[in-house]
Amino acid sequence: MRGAVIHAPGDVRFEQLDDPKIQQPTDAIIRTVATCVCGSDLWPYRGLEPIGDPHPMGHEYVGVVEEVGSEVTAVKPGQFVVGSFATSDNTCANCRNGWQSSCLHREFMSTCQADHVRIPHAQGTLVATPEHPDDEYVPSLLAVSDVMGTGWYAALAAEVKPGSTAVVVGDGAVGLCGVIAAKELGAERIIAMSRHESRQKLATEFGATDVVTERGDEGVAAIKDLTGGIGADSVLECVGTAESMKQALHSARPGGNVGFVGVPHDVRIAGEELFFSHVGLRGGPAPVRRFLPDLIDRVLTGHINPGLVFDLTLPLDQVAEGYRAMDERRAIKTLLTP
Amino acid sequence: MRGAVIHAPGDVRFEQLDDPKIQQPTDAIIRTVATCVCGSDLWPYRGLEPIGDPHPMGHEYVGVVEEVGSEVTAVKPGQFVVGSFATSDNTCANCRNGWQSSCLHREFMSTCQADHVRIPHAQGTLVATPEHPDDEYVPSLLAVSDVMGTGWYAALAAEVKPGSTAVVVGDGAVGLCGVIAAKELGAERIIAMSRHESRQKLATEFGATDVVTERGDEGVAAIKDLTGGIGADSVLECVGTAESMKQALHSARPGGNVGFVGVPHDVRIAGEELFFSHVGLRGGPAPVRRFLPDLIDRVLTGHINPGLVFDLTLPLDQVAEGYRAMDERRAIKTLLTP
Numbered sequence: 001m002r003g004a005v006i007h008a009p010g011d012v013r014f015e016q017l018d019d020p021k022i023q024q025p026t027d028a029i030i031r032t033v034a035t036c037v038c039g040s041d042l043w044p045y046r047g048l049e050p051i052g053d054p055h056p057m058g059h060e061y062v063g064v065v066e067e068v069g070s071e072v073t074a075v076k077p078g079q080f081v082v083g084s085f086a087t088s089d090n091t092c093a094n095c096r097n098g099w100q101s102s103c104l105h106r107e108f109m110s111t112c113q114a115d116h117v118r119i120p121h122a123q124g125t126l127v128a129t130p131e132h133p134d135d136e137y138v139p140s141l142l143a144v145s146d147v148m149g150t151g152w153y154a155a156l157a158a159e160v161k162p163g164s165t166a167v168v169v170g171d172g173a174v175g176l177c178g179v180i181a182a183k184e185l186g187a188e189r190i191i192a193m194s195r196h197e198s199r200q201k202l203a204t205e206f207g208a209t210d211v212v213t214e215r216g217d218e219g220v221a222a223i224k225d226l227t228g229g230i231g232a233d234s235v236l237e238c239v240g241t242a243e244s245m246k247q248a249l250h251s252a253r254p255g256g257n258v259g260f261v262g263v264p265h266d267v268r269i270a271g272e273e274l275f276f277s278h279v280g281l282r283g284g285p286a287p288v289r290r291f292l293p294d295l296i297d298r299v300l301t302g303h304i305n306p307g308l309v310f311d312l313t314l315p316l317d318q319v320a321e322g323y324r325a326m327d328e329r330r331a332i333k334t335l336l337t338p
Numbered sequence: 339m340r341g342a343v344i345h346a347p348g349d350v351r352f353e354q355l356d357d358p359k360i361q362q363p364t365d366a367i368i369r370t371v372a373t374c375v376c377g378s379d380l381w382p383y384r385g386l387e388p389i390g391d392p393h394p395m396g397h398e399y400v401g402v403v404e405e406v407g408s409e410v411t412a413v414k415p416g417q418f419v420v421g422s423f424a425t426s427d428n429t430c431a432n433c434r435n436g437w438q439s440s441c442l443h444r445e446f447m448s449t450c451q452a453d454h455v456r457i458p459h460a461q462g463t464l465v466a467t468p469e470h471p472d473d474e475y476v477p478s479l480l481a482v483s484d485v486m487g488t489g490w491y492a493a494l495a496a497e498v499k500p501g502s503t504a505v506v507v508g509d510g511a512v513g514l515c516g517v518i519a520a521k522e523l524g525a526e527r528i529i530a531m532s533r534h535e536s537r538q539k540l541a542t543e544f545g546a547t548d549v550v551t552e553r554g555d556e557g558v559a560a561i562k563d564l565t566g567g568i569g570a571d572s573v574l575e576c577v578g579t580a581e582s583m584k585q586a587l588h589s590a591r592p593g594g595n596v597g598f599v600g601v602p603h604d605v606r607i608a609g610e611e612l613f614f615s616h617v618g619l620r621g622g623p624a625p626v627r628r629f630l631p632d633l634i635d636r637v638l639t640g641h642i643n644p645g646l647v648f649d650l651t652l653p654l655d656q657v658a659e660g661y662r663a664m665d666e667r668r669a670i671k672t673l674l675t676p
Contacts, residue, residue: 093568094592102592102616157618230431245609254432254440254622260613267609271583271602275621278440280495282618283609284592 003114004319007054009047010327012320017056020111020118025071026089028122030063030081034142035112036310037322037334038085039172040263045323048265058113059085060146062138065126072122079128082296083119084288085109085146090124100124100289108285113319115338127292133300139307139335140299143177147333148295148306149288150261151177151238155185157259157282158234162186167223168208169248170238171199173309173333174261176206178236180304183207187234191226193219193247199332202308216247223251231256237283242267254278261286310335341452342657345392347385348665350658355394358449358456363409364427366460368401368419372480373450374648375660375672376423377510378601383661386603396451397423398484400476403464410460417466420634421457422626423447423484428462438462438627446623451657453676465630471638477645477673478637481515485671486633486644487626488599489515489576493523495597495620496572500524505561506546507586508576509537511647511671512599514544516574518642521545525572529564531557531585537670540646554585561589569594575621580605592616599624648673 005015020029035058043049065077075081087107088100095103107120119125133141140148151174160166166182168175171194182190183206191210192203200211212222223232231253237245240262248258249269260283274281298304312331314322315338322334343353358367373396381387403415413419425445426438433441445458457463471479478486489512498504504520506513509532520528521544529548530541538549550560561570569591575582578600586596587607598621612619636642650669652660653676660672 093566097591097593099593099616228431240609242609253435255435255437255625260609264609264613269607269609269612271578271580271598271605271607271621274607274619275598275602276623278437278620278622278625280618280620281612282616283613284616285614287593287616 001114001116002317003111004057005054006044006051006057008051009045012045012057012323014317014319017114020116022067022069023118024120025069026121026123027069028065028072028075028119028126029067030061030117030119031066032061032063032112032115032117032338033080034062034138035316035336036060036142037326037336038146039174041323042327045327056111056114058111059109060142061112061117062142062145063117068122074123075126075128080132081126081128082141082145082292083126084149084292086285086288087119087121087125088289089121090289095124098290099287101285101287113316113336115316125289127296129296129300137299139310140305141296142335143306143309144292144295144299145288147173147309148177148180149291150174150286152181152291152295153286154178154236154238154259154261155181155234157257158236159257160185160187160234163188164233165189165191165227166234166236167191167193167232167251168236168238169193169244169251170262171196171203172238175236175238176202176309176332177306178238179203179206179208180306182236184298184304191223191232205308216243219247220250227253234259238262240264245269249274249277249279252279259283309333313337339452339454341449342395343392344382344389344395346389347383350383350395350661352655352657355452358454360405360407361456362458363407364459364461365407366403366410366413366457366464367405368399368455368457369404370399370401370450370453370455370676371418372400372476373654373674374398374480375664375674376484377512379661380665383665394449394452396449397447398480399450399455400480400483401455406460412461413464413466418470419464419466420479420483420630421464422487422630424623424626425457425459425463426627427459428627433462436628437625439623439625451654451674453654463627465634467634467638475637477648478643479634480673481644481647482630482633482637483626485511485647486515486518487629488512488624490519490629490633491624492516492574492576492597492599493519493572495595496574497595498523498525498572501526502571503527503529503565504572504574505529505531505570505589506574506576507531507582508600509534509541510576513574513576514540514647515644516576517541517544517546518644520574522636522642529561529570543646554581557585558588565591576600578602583607587612587615587617590617597621647671651675
């Protein structure tokens with residue numbers, strides 16, 4: 001098979017690799033129908049995370065099952081499946097509690113920018129669609145496997161409720177999907193923080209009622225102005241820097257909630273400040289598996305169209321250009337087709 | 339009037355002070371029926387917080403209204419009242435949201451270890467009991483004004499639910515009241531972390547089903563042992579040190595919640611660790627005013643008896659001994675009667 005391998009910052013290559021094989025009776029092998037580049041892939045690409053030895057990349061995927069291990073009965077060869085970036089047996093205590101991304105057998109997927117992928121714990125990880133979906137749904141189903149599932153979790157962690165005011169910090173694919181989630185969960189006012197025209201436009205299409213272009217203290221002041229001086233009920237932090245976290249915490253009202261889904265880089269939260277803010281805080285890798293049936297249904301019934309976050313589609317062998325376009329912010333998110 | 343004044347670490351004196359007067363039409367003056375020493379009073383007493391100029395102390399009180407300003411209609415002279423350590427107008431946006439301890443007009447009470455006290459924003463701060471309560475209820479009503487209200491908030495912030503498992507970190511008066519709250523909110527298993535026999539006994543009387551004496555990593559390991567290796571659904575952090583916060587965060591299961599009510603001292607939370615823990619975190623000065631009617635009712639109907647946390651009662655003029663006894667851990671909490 002062939003897939004993406006990162007060698008150094010800025011150096012992603014499309015290479016011949018060993019074909020994946022069933023290693024455990026709980027594995028499945030899928031033929032990838034679509035995969036993509038994630039904002040979090042840019043951390044090592046930009047040299048902001050260590051790379052070590054060259055290794056495959058990618059954790060988002062939809063595909064068709066080619067082979068399953070002897071213990072896999074929930075999906076079968078020929079079915080179109082959606083998974084999560086984190087595998088889960090879906091039977092352990094954490095899975096039963098709804099926290100499949102803390103599954104006791106969790107593995108983070110990392111080889112999905114390829115034409116074939118081995119899925120560990122396939123029984124608990126993969127969800128098959130009722131039938132093979134039309135091509136038009138593929139981007140949105142792919143989004144569900146990570147960015148839409150993550151935006152959904154951000155909105156739940158931020159406790160978005162009907163009639164509430166939500167702020168979305170970050171206008172990447174996850175932030176934009178966070179706007180969709182806030183809308184679906186009934187937020188009356190959705191404030192997208194974005195300074196990029198194309199992303200503002202998409203945020204508005206997804207349901208944002210206001211756009212704030214300022215950042216930092218000025219951004220917080222703008223949010224306060226829009227919320228009667230109090231702050232927002234819910235803030236979705238979809239970046240992961242110290243600045244974005246600060247902005248998120250300061251934008252929430254006393255008793256409000258911040259859901260943070262950007263993997264934190266050098267973020268330290270001062271206990272006393274959090275204490276006096278009265279803000280609730282929850283984050284983490286989204287338990288996407290919990291949401292898959294619901295989100296797949298919302299996609300296939302046309303309720304949501306998160307696939308619009310893909311504004312660049314390339315053949316998989318041009319994966320390097322897919323990274324470059326996102327790094328240079330020429331693209332929000334790159335979809336790759338084998 | 340006479341009241342407590344702190345001059346330096348370890349130096350609290352009972353002194354003659356100016357009588358309080360109505361300063362604003364929203365004020366009330368109460369004659370104190372009981373007041374007490376708070377665990378948080380020990381921070382300056384122990385030299386762990388700056389004292390500055392000598393100043394009065396105390397923020398917990400029940401009493402009888404003597405005089406009200408022209409805008410106060412909710413309580414009247416002669417009524418027995420319970421208040422909160424934080425004043426609130428109970429009309430601003432934060433109050434309407436239930437976060438009265440973030441009232442836009444909040445003042446923290448600080449002169450209550452005295453025979454008379456001026457209560458700002460009395461209209462929104464004080465709640466009168468249906469009638470003058472029997473003496474036996476006074477300690478519990480006093481507890482409601484701070485430690486019981488705070489333990490209640492800790493349990494709510496930790497999202498204690500019927501059938502759940504709760505851990506209480508800290509065996510001071512707030513932690514012990516947290517046990518009461520967890521019990522009232524339906525926790526099936528309540529694990530008190532305590533190494534003091536008298537406090538273990540009271541925790542058990544209040545509803546603790548298990549006691550863990552270990553601290554730090556050993557304490558966390560003990561909690562994991564008691565919770566199938568996963569951790570607790572809810573953890574009430576009732577201390578406020580870096581160690582206790584760490585212990586609390588590590589004791590919660592993925593997707594669990596920590597409610598933290600010990601004022602944090604030198605606590606820094608690593609964003610990445612919180613992220614991967616999936617633990618929700620909320621703290622702050624308890625919005626006691628929100629709970630007053632309910633908690634007063636639970637006291638007067640005999641459902642809860644948080645007054646048992648007072649294991650030393652002294653005349654107000656012996657306030658210095660009251661501090662000493664708590665500092666030396668001879669007493670859990672000192673009640674003072676003018």
